[in-house]
Amino acid sequence: MxxxxxxxxxxxxxxxxxxxxxxxxxxxxxxxxxxxxxxxxxxxxxxxxxxxxxxxxxxxxLLHGEHVYMRSLTQAVLDRPGDEGAWTALRAAARGVYAHWGRPTDRAGWARAKLARKHPALLARLLANHAELARDLERALDGRRLPEGVRPAVLVAVFLACLRVSLETWTGEEAARDLAEIAEEVLDEAEAPFRP
The missing domain is CATH 1.10.10.60 (Homeodomain-like)
Incomplete structure (x- = not known):
């Protein structure tokens, strides 16, 4: 069966x-x-x-790839060791997911990302998907150590803003570099206030 x-x-x-x-x-x-x-x-x-x-x-x-990415990112956070801090778990999850996504050879991923930002109907659905992802990530962080004085919603919003900036940089560079490499740079810039 x-x-x-x-x-x-x-x-x-x-x-x-x-x-x-x-x-x-x-x-x-x-x-x-x-x-x-x-x-x-x-x-x-x-x-x-x-x-x-x-x-x-x-x-x-059209946005099914985005949905798969969102599910895999949330699952990657849930799969991280429970004693990791929230920011560390988010970064490690992104690193793991981007190991499979956003390579320079991933022209289909690049085309999807570029397309989704060009059309209002796709952009509206993309924004709704990102709101759902934010809620899912907040739930996935439940019970994890947070930086002092930072709410899960704020931490997730900063994290997702970093991923958005990374994606926009990647599409602007026409996928010349790994998305993972760009994301690491952007997350490094944002990380200092969230270190445990």
Whole structure:
């Protein structure tokens, strides 16, 4: 039973990734406004109904990579040793996640990041996703040692602002360097007030 369930989940994730990849590819080729849900479904070789089983709209399909990134960042914080301070756990989680994301060879990631900041509908959804990520990270920090006088919401807001600046720098440099390298620089600049 578990094996069948695992296979089913893998197939679902493969379909989700295929639809996401088709959405990103078509948007890069045709432009955001020209891409329809039907075109994405056709390019991913799935039905319109199957598309709707995975995503509610084309914006959600386009930003699926962002959603995966958010889940992995939150999980990476939860997986850190419980005796680490909050800022240390956040930095280590980002370092681990960025080891797999944001390399100069990750042109798809760079294209997604650039695209998401160009279109109001995508930007609105991205901002909503970031608000959700902030709440999730605050919960993930529950029970961790915080810098004196700093609330979890403030710490998370500074951390996410650093990641945003890193991403904007990375896209501005057209992914010439690792996103991880840029994030380390930006987090170093912000870290001093949050050292335990």
């Amino acid at each position: 578990d094996r069948a369930g695992g296979l089913r989940e893998r197939k679902k994730e493969e379909t989700r990734r295929a639809v996401h990849a088709a959405a990103v590819r078509l948007t890069a080729e045709l432009g955001y406004e020209q891409v329809t849900v039907e075109a994405i479904a056709e390019a991913a070789n799935v039905s319109r109904r199957t598309f709707s089983n995975y995503f509610s709209c084309k914006e959600e399909a």
